Amino acid sequence: MEQSRRARIDLPAQNYTAIYALSDIHGCHDALIEAESRIVADAAKIPGRKLLMFLGDYVDRGPRSSDVLQHLCEPPPTGFDRYSLLGNHDDVFLKFLDDPRANRDWLEYGSGPTLASYGIDVDYLLGQEGRSLEELGEAARRAIPPAHVKLLRSLPVAVTVGSIIFVHAGIQPNISLAGQTDDDLIWIREPFLSQGPQLPVLVVHGHTPSPRPTFGNGRIGIDTAVSMGGTLTVLKIVDGQPTIL
Numbered sequence: 001m002e003q004s005r006r007a008r009i010d011l012p013a014q015n016y017t018a019i020y021a022l023s024d025i026h027g028c029h030d031a032l033i034e035a036e037s038r039i040v041a042d043a044a045k046i047p048g049r050k051l052l053m054f055l056g057d058y059v060d061r062g063p064r065s066s067d068v069l070q071h072l073c074e075p076p077p078t079g080f081d082r083y084s085l086l087g088n089h090d091d092v093f094l095k096f097l098d099d100p101r102a103n104r105d106w107l108e109y110g111s112g113p114t115l116a117s118y119g120i121d122v123d124y125l126l127g128q129e130g131r132s133l134e135e136l137g138e139a140a141r142r143a144i145p146p147a148h149v150k151l152l153r154s155l156p157v158a159v160t161v162g163s164i165i166f167v168h169a170g171i172q173p174n175i176s177l178a179g180q181t182d183d184d185l186i187w188i189r190e191p192f193l194s195q196g197p198q199l200p201v202l203v204v205h206g207h208t209p210s211p212r213p214t215f216g217n218g219r220i221g222i223d224t225a226v227s228m229g230g231t232l233t234v235l236k237i238v239d240g241q242p243t244i245l
Contacts (some may be wrong), residue, residue, distance in 0.1 A: 005157075005181075006086060006155065006156055007050075007156035007157070008156060008157060008158040008159075008160070008177055009158070010159075013162030013163075013164075014027045014126050015051075016048070016049055016051040016161070017036045017047060017048030017049065017050060017083075017238070018046045018096065018232055018236065018237070018238045019044070019050070019052075019164070019237040019238075019244065020039045020114070020237075021052075021053040021054075021085075021166060021204050021222060021235045022054060022055065022232055022233065022234050023054070023056065023057070023207070023223050023233075024055070024057040024087070024206040024207065024209070024223040024227070025058050025068050025227075025232065026058070026059070026061040026065075026089070026226065026227035027060060027061055027062025027063055027064050027065035027068055027113055027114065027117065027227065028063075028064070028068075028227055028232065029062075029063075029068050030073065031226050032071065032232065032233075033238075034210070035069075035232045036077065036230075039052065039234060039245065040072055041069070041085075042080065042089075042186065042238070043080070046238070049079060049082050050079060050081075051083070052076055052077070052080045052083075053080075053083055053085070053174060053204070054072065054081040054082070054091060055087070055166060055167070055168050055204070055205060056084075056085045056086055056087025056088070056155075056168035056206060056207075057087030057088065057089065057206065058090055058102055058223060058229075059090055059111075059114045059166065060088055060089045060110035060111055060113065061113060061227035061228070062226070063116075063117065064117055065113065065114040065117045065201070066117040066118050066144075066170060068167060070147075072084050073147050073148065073151055075125075078110070080224065082158045084155055085156060085157060085158070085159065085166065085168050086155035086156065086157050086182075086214075087168045087169075087186060087207070088168065088169065088186045088187050088231070089109060090155065091186055092105065093106060093111070093114065094152045094153065094241060096140075096217060097135075097140055097144070099179070099189060100134055100137030101121070101133050101134065102134060104133055108188050110227075115140060118140065119143055120136075120139055120140060122136060125139060145197045158177055158180075160241075161205075162182045162233075163202060163243070164202045164203075165201050165203045165204070166204050167186075167204075168185060168186045168206055168207050168208035169187055169205055169206070169208070170184075170188045170189070170193065170219065171185065171188065171192060171197055171199075171203055172184050172188065172191075172201065173191055173196065173198040175193070175214070186207075187207075188207075188216075189208055193208060193216070196216055196218035197219060198218070200202050202219070203216065203219040204220050204235060204237075204242075205220070205221055205222070205223075206221065206223035207223055207224055208223060209224065209225035209228065209230065211230065212224060212233075213235065213244055218222065235238050
C-alpha cells in the first residue's frame with residue numbers, strides 16, 4: 001500500500017502552441033543537451049509558449065546522471081514551461097538513499113555509473129572487508145547535492161494536457177488517471193502495451209525500449225534506448241498532431 005501519492009498535474013492545452021517530450025535519458029547528458037538544442041531551434045519558428053516534458057529515468061546506466069539531475073535543477077529554456085516526471089529508476093534510486101538495505105535491488109539496475117558520477121566507486125567500497133550497504137548509502141548521501149534529492153522528491157507521476165497524458169511507463173487500461181497507483185504509472189508494461197489505455201486519451205510514455213518510436217493503440221512510446229546505443233527521441237505535438245523531431 002502506498003504511503004502517499006505523488007502529484008498528477010493538469011495543464012490547459014490552450015496554454016501551449018507546441019509540446020516536446022523525451023524520455024529515458026539514463027545519464028546521457030550529451031544526448032540531452034543535443035536534443036534540447038534541437039528543440040529550442042525548432043520552437044523558435046513557432047510563436048507562443050511551449051511545453052517541454054521529460055518522462056523520467058534520468059539516472060543509471062549512462063555516465064553522467066549527476067549532470068542530468070543538475071540540468072533539471074536549472075531553469076528551462078526561455079519561452080518554455082518544463083515538467084519532469086518520475087521514472088522507476090529515479091524512484092528506486094531515491095528509495096535506496098532513504099533505506100539502502102531494503103532497496104539493495106537498485107544496485108542491479110545500472111547504479112554503478114550513477115554513483116560514479118558522484119565520485120563513488122561502489123565496487124571498491126563494498127569490496128573492502130567490513131564495509132556495508134549502510135556505509136555505501138551514507139557515502140551517497142554525503143556526495144549527492146541536496147538539490148538533487150529535493151528534485152527527486154518533488155517529481156510528479158503524470159501530466160495531462162487536454163486529452164494527452166504524459167507518464168513514464170503507461171496506465172492500467174480502462175482505469176481513470178485518478179485510479180492509477182504511482183507504481184502503475186512508473187512500472188507498467190502489460191497489459192498496457194498490447195491494449196493501450198482503453199480510454200479516449202493519448203498516452204505518451206517511455207520505460208519500454210524499442211529501436212524506434214512506437215505508435216500503438218492510444219499510446220506513443222518514445223524510449224529508444226539512448227543508454228544502450230540508441231537515440232534520444234524527441235516527440236513534437238502541435239495542434240494535436242504528433243511527429244518525431
